[in-house]
Amino acid sequence: MNNYKEIQPGSKPLKRAYVALMLWFVGRAIAAAARVDGAVKTEFDGLPPGFTFSLGVMPQGPTMIVGKDDQGQVRYRGWNPEGKKIDLKMKVKNLEGAILMFTFQESTAVATARNRLIVDGEVPAACAIVRVLDIVEVYLLPKLIAKLAVKRYPDWSFGEKVGNRIRIYAGAILG
């Protein structure tokens, strides 16, 4: 029949690689921030022992997994959810939505409001993780960009912010 064709849509390897890199770095930064920042530590303290969450992109990743170990320490637990008991799964519905989030065109709160995320798990835990992500983004990003990425930019002292930022960057890179 004229005007008919079957299409096998391609892939977006560069965007996928960018999101994978961001998830890897943010995952490690969350673990570092839980050691450095009181608010992040408090959020994780409120979650049950062994709590593990994943943030990924549908339908086939990339994904980051972060969880508390037996001692209550927050650890980045890699990208592969197979074999891991995950209490909270946060999935961005598609790669383009993840790109909007990780290029900071949309904050996590706005992305949630625009129905870009699917949450499988307890809502209070998801809210805690969104708050943690907001704090981590403030540390990782320059103020100009972070203001786009978070709901409300916190009023921290310059010394506190820079000191913690250095420690979180070091923790994320060096582990």
Added chain:
Amino acid sequence: MLQKQSSYSFYSPTKVLSGNKALENLPVELDGMNAVKPFIMTTPGLSVRGMEKVMAAAFADSDLTIGVFAGVPPRPDLKLVRELYGLYHDNGYDAIIALGGGPVLDAAKALNIAVSGRPEDLESLTAGNPLTKKLRPLAAVLNLDLSGCEMTRYATLGPLSLTSSALIPDLMIIDPRTVPAEERNIVAAAALMSMTQAVEACLHPSRNPLTDAYAYGAARFIMENTLNVIRNSSDRKGRLALVNAAFFAQTASDNLAPGMVYELGMAISRSCQIKPGLIMGLLLPHFLLLEMKMETTARNDLYLFVGGPEAFAGTMAEVSSRKAVDRIVEVLLELQSLVPDFPRSIRDLGIKKEDLEGLVAPGSAAGVKGEYDPRDIRNILEKAWETRF
């Protein structure tokens, strides 16, 4: 006053996803409807404008295979649906995505009936037998070239008129990339058609709180965005608002009954090559003036819908309805100054005064389908014929 009745029904099964990158949600939404191989239908014109590629890109990284048929004609018929039926079944498709309004949705709804049961179900439905099988998922990706019944229970396929609430699409995507800038007369026609549906829903005797809410949303979006979109073709948010308005207006109208002005606009457009929305724009002020005289259906807050809350709050109740008519006429005049070849009167369409009687006669082929008082129809038509805006 908004209606306070508590006994009413309202039906809208459509999930709406509107905004930036909304199209990329299609794979996950289809997955939620147990569909993994969608069949996309569109027109050759939209395909040439690159919409087909935009759709394909939205499915990138999804692992889904899509079929694209870019040959929907302006008047799809049963022969086309039979051909597409074979294509759909032979290639194992399990959902339909209609990319574009008007004939694309008509063909998609008809195809959905055929592939969810048998092609004979189309004639059966036309004969008044209800559909017995649940239809496959149908998603609509609309632009501004609208027929007014895309998101409703109605579809037309050649001589067949199909009516079933099962035909209403399950999903509607409104994405800036698939709502391109259109010619001014197309935008004006879409806006005036939606405005007509909204206003008629707002004045309908069976209106209810939900039809009011939908009609209000439609009217506000249209009044706030139409002129901007026509003056500034790069107003992407405005274009999205107008497609949203079309959905609101169609849903409100679909839960009541098509109004007299809508029916007349459709009937007149069948005899000339003018978009029905432009004709409805010429008829609407006369309908409103007639409505103002009828105590049974009149409401004193039409200006809230048309003028917005601030203008409404600052207007004396006695002149509020008249202000609503004046505001609609103002917009109509402005549209006529902006849109080339916008008729000033239905007389400009080549309609003779004696032809009007054919539209008035109840049950006539050329006339309206609904049951209206012929005197009201005659009154509106004669005034619209005599008046040049």
